[in-house]
Amino acid sequence: MTSSRPRTRIQIKNRAAILDAGLDAFSAHGFRGATLDQIAETAGMSKPNLLYYFGGKDAIYTALLEQLLDTWLDPLREIDPDGDPVTEILGYAQRKLDLSRDYPRESRLFANEILQGAPHIHSHLSGDLKALVDDIAIVIARWADEGRIKAVDPRHLIFSIWSLTQHYADFEVQVTAVLGHAAYFDDAAIHLNRMLRGALEP
Amino acid sequence: MTSSRPRTRIQIKNRAAILDAGLDAFSAHGFRGATLDQIAETAGMSKPNLLYYFGGKDAIYTALLEQLLDTWLDPLREIDPDGDPVTEILGYAQRKLDLSRDYPRESRLFANEILQGAPHIHSHLSGDLKALVDDIAIVIARWADEGRIKAVDPRHLIFSIWSLTQHYADFEVQVTAVLGHAAYFDDAAIHLNRMLRGALEP
DNA sequence: GTCTATAGACGGATAGAC
DNA sequence: GTCTATCCGTCTATAGAC
Numbered sequence: 137m138t139s140s141r142p143r144t145r146i147q148i149k150n151r152a153a154i155l156d157a158g159l160d161a162f163s164a165h166g167f168r169g170a171t172l173d174q175i176a177e178t179a180g181m182s183k184p185n186l187l188y189y190f191g192g193k194d195a196i197y198t199a200l201l202e203q204l205l206d207t208w209l210d211p212l213r214e215i216d217p218d219g220d221p222v223t224e225i226l227g228y229a230q231r232k233l234d235l236s237r238d239y240p241r242e243s244r245l246f247a248n249e250i251l252q253g254a255p256h257i258h259s260h261l262s263g264d265l266k267a268l269v270d271d272i273a274i275v276i277a278r279w280a281d282e283g284r285i286k287a288v289d290p291r292h293l294i295f296s297i298w299s300l301t302q303h304y305a306d307f308e309v310q311v312t313a314v315l316g317h318a319a320y321f322d323d324a325a326i327h328l329n330r331m332l333r334g335a336l337e338p
Numbered sequence: 339m340t341s342s343r344p345r346t347r348i349q350i351k352n353r354a355a356i357l358d359a360g361l362d363a364f365s366a367h368g369f370r371g372a373t374l375d376q377i378a379e380t381a382g383m384s385k386p387n388l389l390y391y392f393g394g395k396d397a398i399y400t401a402l403l404e405q406l407l408d409t410w411l412d413p414l415r416e417i418d419p420d421g422d423p424v425t426e427i428l429g430y431a432q433r434k435l436d437l438s439r440d441y442p443r444e445s446r447l448f449a450n451e452i453l454q455g456a457p458h459i460h461s462h463l464s465g466d467l468k469a470l471v472d473d474i475a476i477v478i479a480r481w482a483d484e485g486r487i488k489a490v491d492p493r494h495l496i497f498s499i500w501s502l503t504q505h506y507a508d509f510e511v512q513v514t515a516v517l518g519h520a521a522y523f524d525d526a527a528i529h530l531n532r533m534l535r536g537a538l539e540p
Numbered sequence: 541g542t543c544t545a546t547a548g549a550c551g552g553a554t555a556g557a558c
Numbered sequence: 559g560t561c562t563a564t565c566c567g568t569c570t571a572t573a574g575a576c
Contacts, residue, residue: 146559147559150559164454164455165368165370165371165454166367166368166370166371166450166454167371168367168368168371169367169368169369169370171550171551171552172551172552172553173550173551181560182560182561182562183552183553184553184555184560184561184562185559185560185561187552187553187554188559188560189559192552192553193551193552193553244453247449247453247508247509248368248450248453250508250509250511250512251446251449251450251453251508251509252366252367252368252371253366253511254511254512258511261511261512261515261516262515262516265512265515265516266515266516266518286532287532288529288532288533289528289529291516291517292525292526292529292530293533295505295506295509295513295516296502296505296529296530296533298505298509299501299502299504299505299509300498300502302501303497303498303501304497306449306452306453307449307452307453307497307501309452309455309456309460309463310452310456310463310467313456313460313463313464313468314463314464314467314471314493314497315493316464316468323491323494324494324497326491327490327494327495327498328494328498330488330489330490330537331490331495331498331537332537334536334537334538335533335534335536335537336536348541349541352541373568373569373570374569374570374571375568375569375570383542384543384544385570385571386542386544386571386572386573387541387542387543389570389571389572390541390542391541394570394571395569395571
């Protein structure tokens with residue numbers, strides 16, 4: 137454990153408020169662009185009080201990233217090697233799209249971190265993430281070999297699903313501006329389903 | 339004109355050095371995360387000297403964005419409404435992928451700006467960009483109506499091409515970490531070609 | 541055109557009273 | 559646990575010599 141466990145109700149409540157405010161700030165401005173003043177104000181407490189709960193700016197950011205990485209890859213782990221290939225891949229894409237709709241701030245936090253060179257999580261990318269992708273890539277390659285989906289580069293297919301789905305959270309401002317309205321996730325789901333089906337079904 | 343034209347050779351050279359250094363900094367850290375010290379050092383001059391050429395941090399950033407927006411949409415404008423639909427769309431995707439390969443910093447500059455809410459270019463998105471996408475969407479819709487490509491949501495197809503191609507510049511660190519190597523653009527081109535062909539050909 | 545020096549605001553973090 | 563006051567470093571930008 138890097139930090140002591142919260143015990144009292146007020147500790148739990150304040151830590152949660154800080155993390156939520158931090159997510160607002162870091163996802164909107166990146167690590168260097170966010171300020172403790174801003175986070176403290178959003179969380180409804182003074183800056184020294186905020187620093188009573190977290191050792192510093194870095195500690196808040198790190199806690200958010202760890203929390204995120206812990207759950208961000210779950211949809212990928214849920215792919216069933218024994219399931220129907222098209223169903224499994226489309227289901228994965230849908231779960232990722234759901235994440236973009238339900239947790240856009242988390243998506244943008246992650247995007248900011250990667251965009252700026254992933255200084256805090258580089259080892260995670262070439263460690264856990266690479267290992268997991270390698271595993272799934274074997275499954276997808278087998279499906280292609282068996283002719284159950286079209287020939288496809290497994291890793292680039294995964295990149296495609298990441299980019300297609302995360303785009304709706306990370307570039308939300310642009311999507312909304314171009315469409316002229318904000319409620320686009322149902323249309324996006326239909327579109328992605330059709331596109332991926334066309335690209336994958338033999 | 340918002341700024342006086344550079345005249346002497348040394349002015350041209352210094353302004354170019356500043357813009358290049360600014361592109362480095364802003365694309366890597368976002369607007370608020372980048373510093374003038376960093377830009378001045380990369381450009382090889384003192385901070386006051388840098389400010390002799392540009393009015394301030396904002397002026398450098400704005401100049402970079404204007405320069406970028408001016409050329410960023412050219413590949414989209416090159417789509418020929420009278421050409422072969424699949425060829426035109428795949429050609430567009432390839433041109434966008436070339437941009438990600440040849441101008442990754444510009445892609446990340448744009449991504450940072452959008453990710454952080456597009457404060458400097460919001461009017462451009464709902465103005466010029468929306469108008470251009472609306473035009474192309476009509477062409478793509480006609481192609482679909484004529485049965486020359488599969489039924490597809492034109493605007494979401496454009497989003498898909500943007501996300502698929504820009505991902506290779508914006509998430510370069512992650513792509514490299516997962517693949518274990520850096521020279522992936524040829525593979526990406528083959529993959530995108532196959533995927534889009536499968537998704538589009540009737 | 542380029543520099544040193546510095547103003548003035550803001551950033552993260554701490555001291556110490558309550 | 560929470561606050562006010564404050565330290566100190568960094569940031570953008572300017573003054574003014576050369």
